[in-house]
Amino acid sequence: MNKLSDRNGLNLTQVPVLNRLLLWNGFPYVFQFIFLVVFIILVIMGWNLYAPEGVHNRLFAQTNMVNLLVWGIWWPLMVLTAILFGRLWCMICPLEMVSNFSERLSRKLGVRQKKLNRWVRSGAILLAFYALVHLLIAGIELHRIPAYTSIFLIGLLTLTAVTGFLFSDRAFCRGFCPVGLLLNVYGRGSMLAVRPRSSDACSNCTGKDCVMACNRFKPDARSCPSLLNPAALKDNSDCLLCGQCIKSCGPGNMALYLRRPFHPDDRRESMAPWILTMFIMLISGYVTFRMTGGWTWARVIFLWTPEQFVSLFSLEAYYGWIRGIWMLFVFPVLIWTLMGGLVQVFTMESMGTIWRRLALPLVIVFAAAHLAEGISKLSDWAGYLPYALRAPDGVDVALMVTDGSMPVPDPLLSQATVSVLALFLLLVASWFSVREFRLANPEYARTYLLPKLAFTGMFLYIAFGWGAGLLFGF
Numbered sequence: 249m250n251k252l253s254d255r256n257g258l259n260l261t262q263v264p265v266l267n268r269l270l271l272w273n274g275f276p277y278v279f280q281f282i283f284l285v286v287f288i289i290l291v292i293m294g295w296n297l298y299a300p301e302g303v304h305n306r307l308f309a310q311t312n313m314v315n316l317l318v319w320g321i322w323w324p325l326m327v328l329t330a331i332l333f334g335r336l337w338c339m340i341c342p343l344e345m346v347s348n349f350s351e352r353l354s355r356k357l358g359v360r361q362k363k364l365n366r367w368v369r370s371g372a373i374l375l376a377f378y379a380l381v382h383l384l385i386a387g388i389e390l391h392r393i394p395a396y397t398s399i400f401l402i403g404l405l406t407l408t409a410v411t412g413f414l415f416s417d418r419a420f421c422r423g424f425c426p427v428g429l430l431l432n433v434y435g436r437g438s439m440l441a442v443r444p445r446s447s448d449a450c451s452n453c454t455g456k457d458c459v460m461a462c463n464r465f466k467p468d469a470r471s472c473p474s475l476l477n478p479a480a481l482k483d484n485s486d487c488l489l490c491g492q493c494i495k496s497c498g499p500g501n502m503a504l505y506l507r508r509p510f511h512p513d514d515r516r517e518s519m520a521p522w523i524l525t526m527f528i529m530l531i532s533g534y535v536t537f538r539m540t541g542g543w544t545w546a547r548v549i550f551l552w553t554p555e556q557f558v559s560l561f562s563l564e565a566y567y568g569w570i571r572g573i574w575m576l577f578v579f580p581v582l583i584w585t586l587m588g589g590l591v592q593v594f595t596m597e598s599m600g601t602i603w604r605r606l607a608l609p610l611v612i613v614f615a616a617a618h619l620a621e622g623i624s625k626l627s628d629w630a631g632y633l634p635y636a637l638r639a640p641d642g643v644d645v646a647l648m649v650t651d652g653s654m655p656v657p658d659p660l661l662s663q664a665t666v667s668v669l670a671l672f673l674l675l676v677a678s679w680f681s682v683r684e685f686r687l688a689n690p691e692y693a694r695t696y697l698l699p700k701l702a703f704t705g706m707f708l709y710i711a712f713g714w715g716a717g718l719l720f721g722f
């Protein structure tokens with residue numbers, strides 16, 4: 249009788265119903281297919297749909313099913329699941345299925361597929377795509393206009409199919425997916441992980457079915473399609489939790505575990521690679537911007553510089569784009585330089601080294617702030633869901649709310665509750681951030697404490713303002 253828990257955590261593969269599910273040859277394809285159908289329905293529903301005249305795009309984003317589901321519900325839930333359960337979304341992601349299908353079709357047609365080169369594998373395109381999505385959100389309100397969301401989803405589907413056709417080995421996920429880096433960095437402390445039960449079993453294994461190239465193109469129970477070595481998994485950054493190695497492992501040694509966050513056996517990197525560092529800097533600006541949305545006073549301060557710039561050069565027509573550039577690039581460089589300066593008072597390390605040491609521990613705090621902001625958004629938008637289910641295009645509800653004949657639905661949680669929840673999340677994240685830094689860089693733990701506390705303090709202050717600003721009217 250196999251044990252339910254071991255050093256790795258709770259072995260979910262030993263739970264009979266989950267075992268049957270994970271080994272079922274329809275898993276995860278059936279779930280991916282269902283989400284693909286939803287994906288296509290959303291594309292059709294959003295096609296050529298714009299806010300009616302007189303209705304603000306922001307309101308229409310909440311009343312229309314396409315934007316409500318994609319940006320108001322799926323996006324915050326993806327952030328939540330990424331933090332708690334790593335790449336759980338990847339397990340059932342329809343784009344992976346499209347990529348898998350087009351890769352197989354291409355092989356059947358005899359196309360000579362290319363391997364991703366080092367530059368693409370480094371995540372440079374993932375970084376560029378994530379930045380592009382957020383620039384489009386700032387510049388053209390991609391997240392508020394169903395027609396644009398529809399085009400965006402079509403673009404994703406097309407890119408997935410084309411990259412799957414031209415490149416081998418899950419190319420879209422490894423080199424092009426716009427949320428790939430986000431899932432990579434937010435999911436590092438995941439409580440869900442695929443790991444070998446025993447390293448001895450792997451050492452003595454002669455079959456190595458989890459990595460054998462001849463298993464890669466089987467319909468199911470494949471060797472790792474992401475080209476990882478499942479027997480040596482030590483972190484959650486690239487594993488999509490697809491379960492193929494669990495199915496293919498002859499001795500039944502691979503398992504899906506539920507574990508404590510930031511498991512002590514996981515690998516810690518003392519410095520993040522440059523691409524991840526840049527991505528985390530970009531995230532810090534985006535999250536700060538989103539956090540300030542709950543407190544007018546903080547938002548005014550955050551946007552003071554781009555607004556001055558716009559009025560000085562009469563660039564009002566480009567305000568969204570300029571705000572996006574400020575949020576994603578200028579503000580992060582300024583604040584990270586300031587934080588790096590605080591460290592340089594105590595050490596001779598270069599600014600780049602300081603940024604790279606800070607990035608992975610700090611992203612825990614950014615993820616918590618992102619989650620808090622996501623909860624706030626989910627709470628504000630969820631009240632529109634019953635209306636969107638009844639009338640998915642959302643036009644009538646948007647018109648009625650605009651002319652005052654229908655009240656704005658109450659949020660699920662009060663602003664004060666969201667504020668307290670945010671403070672709690674940030675404090676927990678701050679503790680993990682300090683601990684993770686100490687584990688990765690024990691000799692620098694004290695020297696680097698100041699910027700971590702400064703970032704956390706800034707977010708705590710803003711989260712406090714969500715409740716206090718409302719209470720005192722500023």
Ligand code: SF4
Pocket residue numbers: 335337338339341342343344420421422425426427428431488
């Ligand atoms: S990396 Fe992106 S495309 Fe691939 S499974 Fe995850 S979310 Fe889907």
Ligand code: SF4
Pocket residue numbers: 444449450451453454455456457458459478479496497498499500501502
């Ligand atoms: S097939 Fe299973 S036992 Fe063999 S190396 Fe891979 S994970 Fe280990």
Ligand code: SF4
Pocket residue numbers: 442471472473474475476477478481486487488489490491492493494
């Ligand atoms: S290690 Fe296993 S679960 Fe992770 S991506 Fe590879 S095959 Fe899928």
